[in-house]
Amino acid sequence: MADLTAFFAMGGHGGYVWPAYGLAVLVLVVLLVASIRAVRKQERDLETIQSLRPARRRRTSVNQGEQA
């Protein structure tokens, strides 16, 4: 327990060390999640619009199959 307390205290500089690590993790996670969401949205939209194009695929059966 004393070990853990000492670990979080960081020799009295815990107030500087932990925010530094916290901010780094926060920024990197937010950017990663935003990037994953962006790629999912764009690739899903692209699939939808491509499946609606009669020139490329048959409108009827394929479309219903994808929505199910």
Place this chain on the structure above:
Amino acid sequence: MHRFANPARFLRIAAIVQPWAMAVAVLSFAAGLWFSLLASPADYQQGETVRIMYIHVPSAWMGMFCYTAMAVFSAMGLIWKHPLADLMARATAPVGAAFTLICLVTGSLWGKPMWGTWWVWDARLTSMLILFFLYLGYMALADAFDDPERGQKAANILALVGVVNVPVIKWSVDWWNTLHQPASVVKMGGPAIDASMMVPLILMALAFKAYWVVVLILRTRAEIAAAKLRTLRMAQVHAAGQTEVELHG
């Protein structure tokens, strides 16, 4: 280089590289955190605050690396009109901005207990702040026009002009009197820090580099899909317009 400018080929290569980059990122982050927080000693001068350096220094490297990569992609986009190079420059910008922000804030958090101040307007800190603004300017400019091509061209030019800042950052500690300490890892005569501190530094640098690869692939994929979507929608509008003309004409 031209062989890789094909989006379909990029997507094929990306599908192979992505899981490996993710594995390297996760493993080196885990090992890097272990070494930087637990399995490395406190510094005899800096105490435990030296642990901030294991984030601060690699993110500073990444801030400069991403900008250089962005400028190279921008040059390729301008010179050879490679659409994929434009998209990769766009995909790199937010990663570089994120690392530059992390570098600035962690530097500040280290500066307060060690220098006694959050911020000084010295050459190294100021040029790093300019780097952050260059990223913001690039991202704002790339999306500032209704015609995406015009915005991209303006942003590419900004990226190329701004690249002059990268060597200024690198050598600012040698050219001017500054509070910031000079390089201690990449220097003549080998690194001036102990192996116990080199290990977490290298692991974190590796983790950040792998993170960049992962996010670059994700964002480039999103940009490729968005570009295809734009083309398809334009074709639809065009086709609808033609039908209209035929009906009324």
